[in-house]
Amino acid sequence: MSGPKGAPPSHPPHLPHLSLQALLDHWLGDSDAAATDAADEHLMRCDACGAALDELIALGDGVRAALRAGGLLVVTSGAFADGLARRGLRVREYSLPHNGSVNCTVAPGDEVLVSRLQAPLAGVQRLDIRMLDSMTPEQPREQHDVPFDAQRGEVVYLNPIDALRRLPAHSLEVTLLAVEPEGRRELGRYTFRHAPWPAGGAA
Amino acid sequence: MDAVSALADPGPEAALARRIAEAAPGRAPDAEAALYRLLAPRARRYGLRHLRDSEAAADLMQHVMALTLERLRSGALREPERVLSFVLGVCRLTVMDLKRGERRREELLQRYADALPMADLHVAPRLDHEHVARCLERLAERERAVIVMSFYDEQPAETVGAQLGLSAGNVRVIRHRGIDKLRRCVNAGRSAA
Numbered sequence: 001m002s003g004p005k006g007a008p009p010s011h012p013p014h015l016p017h018l019s020l021q022a023l024l025d026h027w028l029g030d031s032d033a034a035a036t037d038a039a040d041e042h043l044m045r046c047d048a049c050g051a052a053l054d055e056l057i058a059l060g061d062g063v064r065a066a067l068r069a070g071g072l073l074v075v076t077s078g079a080f081a082d083g084l085a086r087r088g089l090r091v092r093e094y095s096l097p098h099n100g101s102v103n104c105t106v107a108p109g110d111e112v113l114v115s116r117l118q119a120p121l122a123g124v125q126r127l128d129i130r131m132l133d134s135m136t137p138e139q140p141r142e143q144h145d146v147p148f149d150a151q152r153g154e155v156v157y158l159n160p161i162d163a164l165r166r167l168p169a170h171s172l173e174v175t176l177l178a179v180e181p182e183g184r185r186e187l188g189r190y191t192f193r194h195a196p197w198p199a200g201g202a203a
Numbered sequence: 204m205d206a207v208s209a210l211a212d213p214g215p216e217a218a219l220a221r222r223i224a225e226a227a228p229g230r231a232p233d234a235e236a237a238l239y240r241l242l243a244p245r246a247r248r249y250g251l252r253h254l255r256d257s258e259a260a261a262d263l264m265q266h267v268m269a270l271t272l273e274r275l276r277s278g279a280l281r282e283p284e285r286v287l288s289f290v291l292g293v294c295r296l297t298v299m300d301l302k303r304g305e306r307r308r309e310e311l312l313q314r315y316a317d318a319l320p321m322a323d324l325h326v327a328p329r330l331d332h333e334h335v336a337r338c339l340e341r342l343a344e345r346e347r348a349v350i351v352m353s354f355y356d357e358q359p360a361e362t363v364g365a366q367l368g369l370s371a372g373n374v375r376v377i378r379h380r381g382i383d384k385l386r387r388c389v390n391a392g393r394s395a396a
Contacts, residue, residue: 021379027252029359030375040252044245044291045214053248058330059385060354063339065332067355072336075348077366083356146344149368 220283338388346381
């Protein structure tokens with residue numbers, strides 16, 4: 001790794017570089033005070049590690065931009081979804097009871113679309129999600145081994161709102177499947193009946 | 204500000220600092236620009252890590268570099284070879300002051316802003332978020348969830364784990380695996396572009 005223009009590279013040969021794990025811990029606040037100080041000192045003289053940290057920071061910026069652009073389907077937590085609204089994002093949320101259904105849409109100004117599915121998750125070790133929409137009934141999509149908090153009894157995910165906004169009226173059936181030694185057991189089935197936002201309608 | 208003995212090793216920064224200190228004030232512009240290009244990004248990273256605000260980090264960087272150059276020019280920094288210790292010390296003290304509310308960001312630039320050399324800095328380019336989204340889609344569900352929740356708000360493993368029913372240790376393992384895959388995918392896309 002070369003140094004900045006006009007100066008030689010700065011890194012003493014005896015100084016080992018910070019690992020990716022150490023950089024992640026440093027950046028995300030998982031290092032204790034001593035490790036944080038040591039990483040700060042290292043980064044003050046090592047441009048290779050500084051560049052690696054810059055790369056992590058850029059990845060974080062990219063993750064935030066991807067989420068804000070509405071292109072991701074990602075399972076998350078209720079607390080995380082709540083935090084998006086607190087930070088000023090316009091969040092549309094549909095919370096379904098166990099085996100429930102809902103009429104839903106996406107308004108022009110919506111930035112995040114959250115689905116919350118109530119489910120009996122106690123004792124579940126592993127969870128899959130199957131999604132089947134009425135436009136392509138022969139092509140179910142599955143999300144395997146999704147994270148969930150059994151104590152809260154809900155599965156929360158963010159939808160790819162940008163793609164949904166462009167879709168015609170259709171229904172989406174979401175099935176939660178507990179993965180058990182004997183096979184998969186259906187935990188709940190939910191139906192979203194999507195209609196596009198009416199042309200000229202106020203958000 | 205000289206508490207960091209590990210930073211006392213001579214390096215290119217020390218040589219540049221000595222050139223500035225040994226010249227008449229303001230008569231070593233090349234050395235000043237080179238030192239600025241070396242140290243400013245490091246001060247900015249420190250600010251990003253500890254202030255979590257890119258504008259505040261940029262202000263910190265300018266303040267620290269202006270103060271450092273002013274001290275070198277005036278001879279007030281008696282051991283120029285310890286310039287790294289000085290810079291880190293100023294970073295730490297300034298961030299502490301900012302966090303205590305004893306110093307306002309606007310104050311950082313007022314005194315020394317005119318003393319900075321004109322020097323272009325390399326800043327990491329912004330990533331194409333659509334490409335990042337495609338790479339995120341390739342991750343396992345847990346990896347994607349942990350990466351998004353960790354990086355969106357820059358949350359530690361314990362916080363993310365508490366929300367997902369995972370241990371902090373498990374989150375760190377998933378996070379490390381996921382970010383390594385994400386990094387490779389994003390870099391592969393940039394190389395192909």
